Amino acid sequence: MASLTAEAIVCAVRAHGEHGAILRALTEGAGLVAGYVRGGRSTRMRPILMAGNLVVLELRARTDEQLAGATAELLASRAPLLAEPLSASAIDWITSVTAAILPESQPYPALYAALSAVLDAIAAASSARQWAAALARYELLLLAELGFGLNLDECVVTGARSDLAFVSPKTGGAVSVGAAAGYEERLLRLPAFLRGADGDPSLGDVLDGLAITGHFLDRDLLEGRNRDLLAVRARLTDRLGRAVA
Template sequence: MASLTTSAIVCAVRAHGEHGAILRALTPEVGLVAGYVRGGRSTRLRPILVPGNLVALELRARTEEQLASATAELLASRAPLLAEPLPAAAIDWVTSLTAATLPESQPYPALYTGLSAVLEAIEVAQAARLWAAALARYELLLLAELGFGLGLDECVVTGSPDDLDFVSPKSGGAVGAGAASGYEERLFRLPPFLRGQDAGPSMADVLDGLTITGHFIDRDLLDGRNRDLLVVRERLTGRLKRAVA
């Protein structure tokens, strides 16, 4: 990638040097990219380089190994949402997760579309449970795209597609009600919306879905190593629980 001009979702920004910043952003064509933004900490650029914002991004590098220089122009700002605790926590988590888990310069067009949908849902949804459901689906998609997809189409024990009420925390496979009998306390409850069967899940269902995806993200993607990032997610789920308490 000697040069690239595209739209991109800002995922992470880190100060570099006295005035610059290293930007990591998700693009539709080549996935996660990184670039050095000269003056990225300036008064003009700080409002643009905000996680969740959509920008027109230009990257230029002399070699594939060199960190590209980057310029960014604002296309859509989500900065006003950061003044609200729940949306702010959600944007912080979903962008940080994307930046921390995706390899650079590998295309994931479905994840770009999914992340865009989550951010748009946070912006327009009238109830937190609606965008939180979109977030859970994005986490499920992220697991699948990175090779850790869950088997939610049939019972991992019997092979039946019926009455799939639980998920095994070990295998990530769905478990039917009959096969789960006597073991329910050891399993996660599987809400129908994670299987695309409920367009309007309750917050209780959404929290069950986030419990499932959070378990496998921690185990398979973060491997329990990134505690700072997990604290961000715990903050989000804690606020969602308090919102319905």
């Protein structure tokens, strides 16, 4: 990819040199891309290069191996959402984990659409419960797209497709009520919304869903790397937990 012009979601910005910044952003067709923004730390560019913002990104490089030079034009700002601690924590987490674990220059159109939907939900939802459910579904999709999908359609023990109420933390498979008898405390509770059930889940159900996705993200994708990301996620789930209370 020597050149690219595309809409992109800003995922991470890191200072580089005295005035510049390295931008990582998710595009629909090219996946996660990176580029050097000259003057990226300037007063003019800082409001544009904020996590969650939608921009028109232009990348230019002489070779595919060279870090591209980048320019960005703002299409939609998420800055107002960053003034609220819970929304800010959610945007910080979802963009940070996307930038940290996706391989660069591989298209994930489903993830791009889902990330856009989560950000739109944070902006539009009247309660954290609504956008937090979308966040949990995004994490579930992230696992699936990177080859660590969970089997939530049938019981890993009996093959039953009904009364699925738990998830095995070892296999990532659903477990039915009957098969879980006596072992409930060793399993993760499976809320219906994570299996695509209609209706708005309670915030308690959302936290159960996030406990599932968090367990497998930590085990299968973070794998001891990017441990600082877990602190970002912990702040988010802590604030959601206080919202429940």
